[in-house]
Amino acid sequence: MNRHIREAGSRRPQAGRSVTIKDLAAELELSITTISRALNGYADVGEATRQRVVEAARRRGYRPNRNAQRLVSKRAHSIAWVQSDNDRKLVDPHFVEVMAGVLHGARLRNYDVMLSSDTPERELAIYDRYVNDNSVDGFIVDLPREGDPRISYLLDIGRPFVVHGRDAREGQYGWVDIDNYGNFYRLARLLVANGHRHIAFINGDEHFTYALYRRRGAVDALVDAGLSPTNLMVLDTVHPMGGSGYRLTQQALTEPRVTAILYSSALMAVEGHAAVLQAGDPRPAIATMDDELHYLDLTPLAGQTSFVRSSLRDAGAALIAELIRQCDEGGPPRGHLLPSSLELAAGLDGTTLDAPLPGSRR
Amino acid sequence: MNRHIREAGSRRPQAGRSVTIKDLAAELELSITTISRALNGYADVGEATRQRVVEAARRRGYRPNRNAQRLVSKRAHSIAWVQSDNDRKLVDPHFVEVMAGVLHGARLRNYDVMLSSDTPERELAIYDRYVNDNSVDGFIVDLPREGDPRISYLLDIGRPFVVHGRDAREGQYGWVDIDNYGNFYRLARLLVANGHRHIAFINGDEHFTYALYRRRGAVDALVDAGLSPTNLMVLDTVHPMGGSGYRLTQQALTEPRVTAILYSSALMAVEGHAAVLQAGDPRPAIATMDDELHYLDLTPLAGQTSFVRSSLRDAGAALIAELIRQCDEGGPPRGHLLPSSLELAAGLDGTTLDAPLPGSRR
DNA sequence: GCGGTTTGCCAAAACGTTTCAGCAGGTTAT
DNA sequence: ATAACCTGCTGAAACGTTTTGGCAAACCGC
Numbered sequence: 001m002n003r004h005i006r007e008a009g010s011r012r013p014q015a016g017r018s019v020t021i022k023d024l025a026a027e028l029e030l031s032i033t034t035i036s037r038a039l040n041g042y043a044d045v046g047e048a049t050r051q052r053v054v055e056a057a058r059r060r061g062y063r064p065n066r067n068a069q070r071l072v073s074k075r076a077h078s079i080a081w082v083q084s085d086n087d088r089k090l091v092d093p094h095f096v097e098v099m100a101g102v103l104h105g106a107r108l109r110n111y112d113v114m115l116s117s118d119t120p121e122r123e124l125a126i127y128d129r130y131v132n133d134n135s136v137d138g139f140i141v142d143l144p145r146e147g148d149p150r151i152s153y154l155l156d157i158g159r160p161f162v163v164h165g166r167d168a169r170e171g172q173y174g175w176v177d178i179d180n181y182g183n184f185y186r187l188a189r190l191l192v193a194n195g196h197r198h199i200a201f202i203n204g205d206e207h208f209t210y211a212l213y214r215r216r217g218a219v220d221a222l223v224d225a226g227l228s229p230t231n232l233m234v235l236d237t238v239h240p241m242g243g244s245g246y247r248l249t250q251q252a253l254t255e256p257r258v259t260a261i262l263y264s265s266a267l268m269a270v271e272g273h274a275a276v277l278q279a280g281d282p283r284p285a286i287a288t289m290d291d292e293l294h295y296l297d298l299t300p301l302a303g304q305t306s307f308v309r310s311s312l313r314d315a316g317a318a319l320i321a322e323l324i325r326q327c328d329e330g331g332p333p334r335g336h337l338l339p340s341s342l343e344l345a346a347g348l349d350g351t352t353l354d355a356p357l358p359g360s361r362r
Numbered sequence: 363m364n365r366h367i368r369e370a371g372s373r374r375p376q377a378g379r380s381v382t383i384k385d386l387a388a389e390l391e392l393s394i395t396t397i398s399r400a401l402n403g404y405a406d407v408g409e410a411t412r413q414r415v416v417e418a419a420r421r422r423g424y425r426p427n428r429n430a431q432r433l434v435s436k437r438a439h440s441i442a443w444v445q446s447d448n449d450r451k452l453v454d455p456h457f458v459e460v461m462a463g464v465l466h467g468a469r470l471r472n473y474d475v476m477l478s479s480d481t482p483e484r485e486l487a488i489y490d491r492y493v494n495d496n497s498v499d500g501f502i503v504d505l506p507r508e509g510d511p512r513i514s515y516l517l518d519i520g521r522p523f524v525v526h527g528r529d530a531r532e533g534q535y536g537w538v539d540i541d542n543y544g545n546f547y548r549l550a551r552l553l554v555a556n557g558h559r560h561i562a563f564i565n566g567d568e569h570f571t572y573a574l575y576r577r578r579g580a581v582d583a584l585v586d587a588g589l590s591p592t593n594l595m596v597l598d599t600v601h602p603m604g605g606s607g608y609r610l611t612q613q614a615l616t617e618p619r620v621t622a623i624l625y626s627s628a629l630m631a632v633e634g635h636a637a638v639l640q641a642g643d644p645r646p647a648i649a650t651m652d653d654e655l656h657y658l659d660l661t662p663l664a665g666q667t668s669f670v671r672s673s674l675r676d677a678g679a680a681l682i683a684e685l686i687r688q689c690d691e692g693g694p695p696r697g698h699l700l701p702s703s704l705e706l707a708a709g710l711d712g713t714t715l716d717a718p719l720p721g722s723r724r
Numbered sequence: 725g726c727g728g729t730t731t732g733c734c735a736a737a738a739c740g741t742t743t744c745a746g747c748a749g750g751t752t753a754t
Numbered sequence: 755a756t757a758a759c760c761t762g763c764t765g766a767a768a769c770g771t772t773t774t775g776g777c778a779a780a781c782c783g784c
Contacts (some may be wrong), residue, residue, distance in 0.1 A: 018493075018495075019494075061494065062494075063491060063494035065433070065495055065496050066495040066496060066497050067429045067430075067432040067433040067438070067496055067497075068429075068433050070429040071427070071429040071430050076429070078476070083465075085462075085465075085466065090462045090465070091455070091458045091459055091462050091655070091656040091657050092458075092657055093453070093458070095458065096453050096454075096455070096457065099477070100447075100453050100479065103445075103447075103477060103479040104447065104479065107479065107480050112476050113476065113477050113478065114440070114474050114475065114477075115461070115465060115475050115476075115477045116465060116468075116474070116475065117466065117469065128423075129425060131380075132380045132423065132424075132425035133380075133425040133426060133427055133428040134427050134428060134429055135428050135429075135474065244659045245659070246632075246635075246659060246661065246662045247659060247661055270633065271632065271659065271662075273636050274635050274639055274662055277636055277639055277640060278639060293453070294453040295453050295454055297606045297607070297608060297609060297633065299609055300608045300633075300636055
């Protein structure tokens with residue numbers, strides 16, 4: 001790519017007209033129809049002609065004007081991700097991880113991704129605008145709540161969209177998710193099977209379905225083991241003011257009967273690690289979801305922590321794949337349940353792990 | 363917005379033709395010219411007519427087709443942010459913070475933001491494509507290196523762009539930056555003035571100019587105080603494998619003469635806090651840049667840490683403002699130096715803070 | 725040598741805007 | 755009364771593609 005760099009002074013035509021299909025037609029003495037069809041792989045153009053056209057296009061650096069294409073084809077070849085500006089969704093490190101997967105997949109398929117954020121009240125208005133001005137073909141919805149109005153709205157206007165997560169209407173739209181209920185059922189059962197009776201759960205905001213399902217999984221595991229739901233101490237999930245892992249962990253440790261802490265995010269677990277270190281022995285057992293946040297160093301937790309692992313980046317890749325499939329094929333929306341893997345802390349008894357989950361509650 | 367939600371079954375026309383300027387013209391028995399000019403605020407349409415047009419547009423939910431507008435106006439009203447996919451730039455929490463500011467500013471001005479990532483080798487090719495297919499009006503460049511080829515390329519093709527950070531060519535393009543050199547000069551001088559002779563510096567990747575300038579500032583502060591540059595122990599900046607604050611802090615503490623740690627990011631400082639706790643007394647002094655990462659909880663550091671503070675979100679807002687100014691006014695690119703504030707750890711002597719910086723080296 | 729098929733190309737319409745160059749009809753200045 | 759100027763509107767061209775329908779020429783089977 002470095003050969004693109006020129007000396008200052010030998011600049012290209014500033015904002016100069018890019019080369020169009022007409023320029024090629026003139027140069028090759030062909031009709032613009034033929035140029036178009038040659039480049040788009042139609043069968044009714046001669047092989048020799050096609051060669052000439054392709055070569056000329058390459059040489060002149062021809063790129064079809066995307067706006068003209070979009071105008072006539074009524075397809076934007078781009079998708080939008082609208083994030084609400086409040087409640088810190090956008091600056092959540094988990095979000096970027098998903099985004100990375102989405103962008104990668106979009107690039108592979110030559111789709112553009114428009115990112116946008118506004119207040120929750122105006123979020124639906126942005127969907128409306130994007131649809132009506134033909135800017136995008138479909139949408140990504142992240143962090144759904146139960147009965148999320150964004151899902152209602154998008155079902156209503158009938159455009160392709162895909163949800164990262166689910167709510168009760170999961171049969172009606174495309175989604176990508178992990179088994180939040182099952183994962184936290186397993187983690188909690190694991191802790192109980194290893195003798196822990198009082199468990200602190202530092203969960204995400206339970207207004208979001210993922211966190212709700214996780215709590216249900218953990219609670220059910222305790223109940224199925226004959227414990228009371230109150231043996232799970234769920235912490236400050238209503239207004240999670242950013243990465244409050246340290247503070248919440250300190251709070252958890254003020255309850256003397258708590259011998260284990262369950263984290264909904266490895267980010268919280270790492271932040272809480274400092275507080276755990278300060279706690280006198282015996283140190284609590286730790287179990288956490290690990291979203292494979294790329295920048296996060298888990299070495300402080302190594303060995304002493306049990307993980308349920310699933311890659312958010314993979315989720316992003318699955319999201320964009322499903323969405324583009326809907327846009328291109330127009331097929332029915334599909335749900336995709338991504339796998340999660342388990343890793344036990346040293347010294348933990350994992351014999352319960354193979355036991356099937358009771359029923360398929362959520 | 364909830365009134366937009368309808369019962370299933372009463373859906374809108376699926377992907378139905380949106381209402382166009384022709385529809386309005388037909389309904390109002392006016393020419394499309396008049397509709398267009400009425401909506402775009404031209405003076406040559408009667409006030410009564412304008413009212414009728416505006417009202418009809420509102421009532422029918424008319425949105426000008428953006429692709430048609432772009433085609434004829436040759437302006438996309440959107441900008442691109444291309445992030446390279448390697449070296450974890452995209453998943454860096456700092457990035458999202460800037461992005462939040464950018465998105466907010468873009469929305470205010472009705473610009474769209476296209477986010478994109480690819481391998482570094484293909485990054486320039488994406489610029490090329492976006493320019494030649496008329497997808498965007500300008501670009502944002504983040505985390506420049508010295509002589510960054512992206513800057514060279516964009517200077518070359520002569521499209522508007524703005525850089526978050528600077529390199530030696532800062533006079534030639536628009537940028538937004540803080541005084542990296544000065545900030546770290548001040549922090550280091552502060553530590554030295556308070557008796558610290560051996561300082562560990564957990565910096566960012568010094569292939570990026572921001573990190574390089576920071577190191578120079580810190581080194582110069584030591585040298586100006588009569589210390590050797592080697593009294594600054596700069597740690598593992600070549601391959602910062604994600605948030606390795608904990609590991610690097612442990613490493614810093616293996617050097618017994620180190621009595622203070624300087625962090626390039628509060629993220630690292632918080633991660634390192636666990637290692638600091640484990641260190642026997644006396645605990646090292648801590649000073650760090652604070653980018654006001656929204657999700658990051660700084661309470662563990664409170665009181666014992668000195669901060670230089672500057673908001674990355676504000677930087678994002680300034681970036682998009684400068685870029686759109688260039689696109690709309692076509693004015694010359696400008697640089698914007700954002701302010702930073704200082705907050706001292708309890709018990710620290712800050713008398714050196716008001717002293718001017720020697721010269722304007724960098 | 726003739727109807728029919730195949731091959732390779734093209735003219736024109738369409739997509740939904742903006743804008744240029746007018747054009748009636750009324751008002752004003754002289 | 756006439757020239758000049760407003761006021762409020764419009765027809766048509768242009769932006770750069772894709773696609774439809776067709777049309778010559780060449781090729782085929784017989």
